[in-house]
Amino acid sequence: MSDLAQTGLAPTALSGRDRAEPRNLGKAAHAFALTSGLTPWLLPVLILAAWQLGSQFGLIAANVLPAPSDVVAAGWRLTLNGQLPENIAVSFKRAASGFLLGGSLAFALGLFNGLSKLSERLTDTTIQMVRNIPNLALIPLVILWFGIEEEAKLFLTSLGVFFPIYINTFHGVRTVDSQLVEMGRSYEMSNWELFRRVILPGALPSIFVGVRYALGIMWLTLIVAETIAANSGIGYMAMNAREFMLVDVVVLAIVIYAALGKLADSIVRLLERLCLSWHPAFQKR
Amino acid sequence: MTTAILTQTERSFDALFEDRSAKARASRGQAVTIRHLGKRFGELEVLRGIDLDIPAGQFLAIVGRSGCGKSTLLRILAGLDQPSSGSLSFSHGATDAAVKPRIMFQEPRLLPWQRVLANVEVGLGAERSLPEAEERAFQTLRAVGLEAKAKDWPSVLSGGQRQRVALARALVSRPRVLALDEPLGALDALTRIEMQGLLERVWQAQGFTAILVTHDVAEALTLADRVVMIDEGRISLDIAVDLPRPRRRGSVEIARLEERILKDLIREETPPPEYTI
Numbered sequence: 001m002s003d004l005a006q007t008g009l010a011p012t013a014l015s016g017r018d019r020a021e022p023r024n025l026g027k028a029a030h031a032f033a034l035t036s037g038l039t040p041w042l043l044p045v046l047i048l049a050a051w052q053l054g055s056q057f058g059l060i061a062a063n064v065l066p067a068p069s070d071v072v073a074a075g076w077r078l079t080l081n082g083q084l085p086e087n088i089a090v091s092f093k094r095a096a097s098g099f100l101l102g103g104s105l106a107f108a109l110g111l112f113n114g115l116s117k118l119s120e121r122l123t124d125t126t127i128q129m130v131r132n133i134p135n136l137a138l139i140p141l142v143i144l145w146f147g148i149e150e151e152a153k154l155f156l157t158s159l160g161v162f163f164p165i166y167i168n169t170f171h172g173v174r175t176v177d178s179q180l181v182e183m184g185r186s187y188e189m190s191n192w193e194l195f196r197r198v199i200l201p202g203a204l205p206s207i208f209v210g211v212r213y214a215l216g217i218m219w220l221t222l223i224v225a226e227t228i229a230a231n232s233g234i235g236y237m238a239m240n241a242r243e244f245m246l247v248d249v250v251v252l253a254i255v256i257y258a259a260l261g262k263l264a265d266s267i268v269r270l271l272e273r274l275c276l277s278w279h280p281a282f283q284k285r
Numbered sequence: 286m287t288t289a290i291l292t293q294t295e296r297s298f299d300a301l302f303e304d305r306s307a308k309a310r311a312s313r314g315q316a317v318t319i320r321h322l323g324k325r326f327g328e329l330e331v332l333r334g335i336d337l338d339i340p341a342g343q344f345l346a347i348v349g350r351s352g353c354g355k356s357t358l359l360r361i362l363a364g365l366d367q368p369s370s371g372s373l374s375f376s377h378g379a380t381d382a383a384v385k386p387r388i389m390f391q392e393p394r395l396l397p398w399q400r401v402l403a404n405v406e407v408g409l410g411a412e413r414s415l416p417e418a419e420e421r422a423f424q425t426l427r428a429v430g431l432e433a434k435a436k437d438w439p440s441v442l443s444g445g446q447r448q449r450v451a452l453a454r455a456l457v458s459r460p461r462v463l464a465l466d467e468p469l470g471a472l473d474a475l476t477r478i479e480m481q482g483l484l485e486r487v488w489q490a491q492g493f494t495a496i497l498v499t500h501d502v503a504e505a506l507t508l509a510d511r512v513v514m515i516d517e518g519r520i521s522l523d524i525a526v527d528l529p530r531p532r533r534r535g536s537v538e539i540a541r542l543e544e545r546i547l548k549d550l551i552r553e554e555t556p557p558p559e560y561t562i
Contacts, residue, residue: 179390179392179394180394180396182365182394183407184407186363186387186388187407187408188385188411189407197396201396201398202398204398277438278398278438279397279398279440280440
């Protein structure tokens with residue numbers, strides 16, 4: 001930079017108009033940044049508006065798809081009688097406990113197998129075999145084992161969450177830059193320090209991918225498990241409403257699943273931004 | 286406060302590296318003795334019987350064609366590889382602190398998830414946990430002229446700046462032997478010249494034994510007291526570069542030495558014709 005300035009090229013090359021241009025660009029970028037926070041919500045709002053209008057003018061039959069206003073009304077009704085908060089709390093507790101149990105086991109095993117060849121040789125083949133069984137295929141067996149108790153849901157969700165986190169943790173640890181590991185060793189890092197300062201931060205981007213993937217599977221498993229084998233929770237609420245032809249409650253349950261899924265994903269994204277602020281992809285420009 | 290420190294920095298850059306006593310400085314470097322050193326990777330014999338005495342505080346450059354084994358020798362010196370045969374020993378100087386030899390790699394190898402200052406602290410080795418660790422790291426960062434970048438992520442630095450952070454990390458523990466594995470190889474020509482100047486000043490101020498592996502003969506001659514050429518795992522040339530410092534690029538003496546070394550390098554590269562007319 002300073003070399004350029006010394007040659008005198010830089011100041012003469014910029015005419016008055018050229019210099020004004022970046023300022024206009026900056027203004028446009030600023031205006032875009034203001035609206036961009038709302039841009040992702042543009043499509044959902046449009047779809048919702050079309051849906052409401054379609055229902056009001058009778059284009060969509062009420063027993064096929066109730067109007068959004070009816071769904072909101074159903075939500076309000078169920079909130080007032082306490083059913084909705086209770087079922088959300090039950091489902092949330094199941095999701096969280098399954099995620100924590102399966103996730104922490106998978107994280108630990110992923111680290112072990114990533115760090116130790118022996119551990120990998122002992123367990124990886126078995127894990128890969130079990131991984132290829134769809135966890136929902138175990139539902140009949142799970143009902144035989146646990147009935148429709150909480151253990152059934154816990155087992156299915158933690159099993160579903162396990163594999164994406166295991167694979168991505170393992171992959172993250174294995175693909176840490178070996179040059180950095182060598183550097184750490186040459187500066188006398190202990191094994192623990194090497195893990196804490198080099199291997200874990202290096203594997204973190206990959207682990208986050210696993211977590212986001214696992215969250216999706218967590219909801220999927222829970223919805224199926226709750227609609228088949230449960231006596232509480234949002235999935236049960238939807239199945240129960242189906243019996244009484246309460247289409248608005250069924251749609252409400254689906255909307256709540258979507259909202260909870262989005263919420264979980266947003267939390268992980270926030271964590272990602274906090275933990276990976278060093279990563280050029282997560283830095284604000 | 287800050288401005289006072291800055292002006293002081295500008296006035297005496299080298300003072301930042303200096304030990305208070307001249308005696309301590311003279312005894313900083315360690316002599317290195319290498320006897321019949323050999324290294325093989327399976328069938329491949331990379332080094333075949335290297336004998337080399339490096340006096341304390343010398344700036345030695347090792348040149349050679351790619352694959353001649355010069356980097357392997359340096360890695361053994363830095364303790365990253367073990368020799369297959371022969372021995373390597375370091376003299377015990379007057380100072381008691383047994384600091385391991387440090388190595389500076391061709392790539393900066395900074396931890397992208399640690400700020401620049403924390404990256405320099407890594408270089409303190411076992412002394413990282415001492416309370417003055419941060420202060421020492423900051424002083425060293427200032428000595429390479431990057432104190433303003435202490436709180437930045439490595440990803441925002443330029444290639445030359447990253448390599449300067451790597452130099453600070455290698456120097457912060459005040460090593461007595463510094464191994465340099467083509468550390469300037471990936472830099473552009475201008476940054477390279479600046480870094481050569483920085484290396485020379487730091488070496489003069491700290492008095493460590495420097496061993497530089499490079500494929501650039503001119504760079505070797507600009508910096509080193511002595512240039513050693515390795516060919517097919519053996520030392521094939523060993524010449525002293527007895528020129529005053531700082532050396533002028535393109536001076537007649539340097540050009541003459543460069544020609545001599547290059548002639549040796551190129552002679553080996555082009556086999557003699559098998560027949561003549």
